[in-house]
Amino acid sequence: MTFDWESLKAAAEEAVTHAYAPYSHFSVGAAATVDDGRVVTGCNVENAAYGVALCAECGLVSQLHITGGGRLTHFVCVNGDREVIMPCGRCRQLLYENGGPDLQLWTVSGIKTMDEVLPDAFGPDDLD
Ligand code: THU
Numbered sequence: 782m783t784f785d786w787e788s789l790k791a792a793a794e795e796a797v798t799h800a801y802a803p804y805s806h807f808s809v810g811a812a813a814t815v816d817d818g819r820v821v822t823g824c825n826v827e828n829a830a831y832g833v834a835l836c837a838e839c840g841l842v843s844q845l846h847i848t849g850g851g852r853l854t855h856f857v858c859v860n861g862d863r864e865v866i867m868p869c870g871r872c873r874q875l876l877y878e879n880g881g882p883d884l885q886l887w888t889v890s891g892i893k894t895m896d897e898v899l900p901d902a903f904g905p906d907d908l909d
Contacts, residue, residue: 783901784885786855787856787888788837789814789820789857790857790863792812792813792820792822793810793811793822793858794810794824795822796811796822796823797837797859797860798810798824799827800824800826801826801827801895802828807860808825808861809824809836809859809860810823810858811824811840811856811859812858813841813855813856813880814855815845816851816852816853816854817849819849821841821842821848821853822844823839823840823844825837825840826840836868836871836877838858838868839875842875842876842892845879851885852874852880852881853880853884854880854885855884855886856876856885864874865889866889867888867898868886868898873898873899873902874899874902876895876899877895877904878904880895882895882902883895883896886898893900898905
């Protein structure tokens with residue numbers, strides 16, 4: 782059966798309504814499926830000390846772990862206009878850690894693997 786990307790995007794669209802972005806006015810919502818079927822989400826949370834803003838993916842990864850862990854299998858993030866956007870560089874690293882090279886992402890240029898959006902990634906294996 783083909784993966785239901787639209788339902789996952791709907792979860793990201795719900796998440797973006799909770800964003801706290803009074804400084805950049807750029808809201809982000811992220812959603813991912815976990816290998817046990819769970820869906821985890823996150824929204825960006827900014828701060829008066831601009832540099833400590835939390836990306837939506839940070840909340841998503843925290844929710845992944847607090848709800849039982851597992852591996853991310855599919856991911857999408859959207860802006861406040863419900864448009865698909867790319868995860869920033871730091872967040873690609875967060876996603877790589879928790880999904881690995883085969884994680885599938887809905888990107889601005891279609892469905893891609895984590896290996897395509899973060900090639901030759903530094904990861905847990907490099908610490909062996
Ligand atoms: N942002 C995210 O939440 N995730 C990303 O992958 C890209 C950037 C947020 C951070 C900041 O609150 C706002 O978008 C503008 O950069």
